[in-house]
Amino acid sequence: MSGPGNEALKQQPPDQQQRRDWAWPFWPVVPLYPYGRRRTLRREIIKDTVWVFEQLQGIFYVIVPIRMTVICLEGGGLLVYAPVAPTRECIRLMRQLESYYGPVQYIVMSTVTGIEHKVFVGPFARHFPQAQVYVVPHQWSYPLNLPLSWLGLPPRRSQYLATDSSQSPFADQFDYALLGPVRLGFGPFAEVALCHRASRTLLVTDTVMAIPAEPPDVLQLDPYPLLFHAREHGLDPIHDTPANRRKGWQRIALFSFYFRPGPLQVLGLGEALREARQAPDHSLKAYGGVYPFRWQDTWQQSFEHLWRGGRPFVAPVLQMLILNRDPNMVEAWVNRVAQWQFERIIPAHFEAPIAAGPLLFRQAFDFLGVSDDNDGSPLPTADVALLQQLEQTLSQRGALPPRP
Template structure:
């Protein structure tokens, strides 16, 4: 049984039932997307103040691996197409991350399946599962809980491509999907342990839907996000050494900055010291990925703003776990909202990002050029919002 995910009162715009072919296909705007819903964060939004988000100690603990259980899965729709490693991290509070690597041409990034053990049943809630290699399934099964719920939280290709294969491995689990995809069964709220906030915008002119469901696990005060925000660590995660030369990953000072900039679609611009200013603007901070600002937020600013407002005003959390780059992140609801301050300035408390350098205007040129190509060739809806706000 497949169930559609909506928070209370949420409903999709336009049709939500897609054909099998549409369900597996995606386009530029669907490669990575973050969340939705409509009042910005008021000054008194939440008791938790704006702080400085940071990576919690669990991120720095060594991972568990099981290469002897098998790293091959075929066929896959996302590269690498041969062997792919899985690293398991303990996130604390009865949560874990199972990490694999994505390698699209010159774009490489981590992708994490986050797993939460439910207090009510002891079963496992699996968020955005990956390709079920022998190693992946072994590390998941070692958590000593039955897989009870499988969640597809957005319509980005890298998240939905492994779903069918994973569900076949765990056929007894209840499957939940974000709006804009295949719909079977009633639209219901996911249990009592989670609050949900749903972003769904069906952008016109063949641009496709933007969809993400964010979850707050109330017993552990954890926000589970997919693409909504990211935290860029200073060094490359360990799993990169399973695909790239170890000496290059560890000793080449340009490897990680270039990898990050290519993943978020910022140019490889260097300054007089041969540093990458674009990397410096997003390193060691909680941010909205630039590619999502330029493609999703630029076309649906009000919907994204409303979604962020709901998360910031109605969710109670003190940490965030995400599907890309690094987590868990110590952060409050206001810290989350401050990542979107370019949509509408937040009054009252100062923004934790104000002290950090903004992305330079010239570093938006690549994404701006892609938006111009989309508009000039009528490949999709044009941008309607200045996502480069406050750049220098």
């Protein structure tokens, strides 16, 4: 019996019931756009086997998909990796899957670092009281480290993932490998890669991703952020075309990975405010007309270098600030994951699924410099200038350990 498939894209103005279904009242805990209203898009990746649930999040319209993955277990039931905000809409879509494939049995909290992934696990788990919650070890919180129950996880059914994946209750269907902890001054980095053998699907959170050339479907539900960043200056009106959506998305990708890419000029406050007074839209939605950016013509070359034809890669911030602090440990993890037989990767952000197997996965970590198959494609110096400054500053202040 075939279950529910994809949700259709709907861009018409929402009615009152839809607004309630999209509401997420706890958004002040992680005050990211779109704040208290999160839409959910469900996509079926492998029929009756693998689904992704996508929402979006960002700062100042620099928005990206955030994704959880649901896998149907042999014999019935579901495993959920990296939950998203459990809005009414999200839970309704999950109940549809449960009605066809059985209840949620396992929920995996897949990382220790990304609060945007951790904050939803407890609220999500409360909707599925029969599910066991498995957590990546070395969890930490700021300013005090708290027990799992104090982080909102159900105390009697939450436990850390065992180092040996054969000890897990889903070991007959999944392999997993724990990365980390990579010791940092502010807290460790760790996450779990989970491989579903039957579908040949690898799940990761932040370690590997790829950029689609076109804006993801979940961002097309409300294209305003894409069009906001497609402008050349604050005096340009918002004009909705496929080309502008694509341009806005590609610039958002550069913001997301480099924070301040080389081709970007940021205006001074005075100049930005003077321009804003002449802007066609002074609404709160348009940030009062403030658009303090200028893009040089070379921005498309920067995007092409980052995109690399949609191949998987490791985000520059992880390359330069985190994973290079313990390259041998990371390389051992990469080698272990590359032993599995998978043909697609589903990360928690950007493109999914990525058509990639162990070879492309391994090549994404060539920057570590511990293997012999480096493809000779270093990150452009101008694009990573801000990250280099951050690395120097954080190292001087003891927030980053020295490179080995």
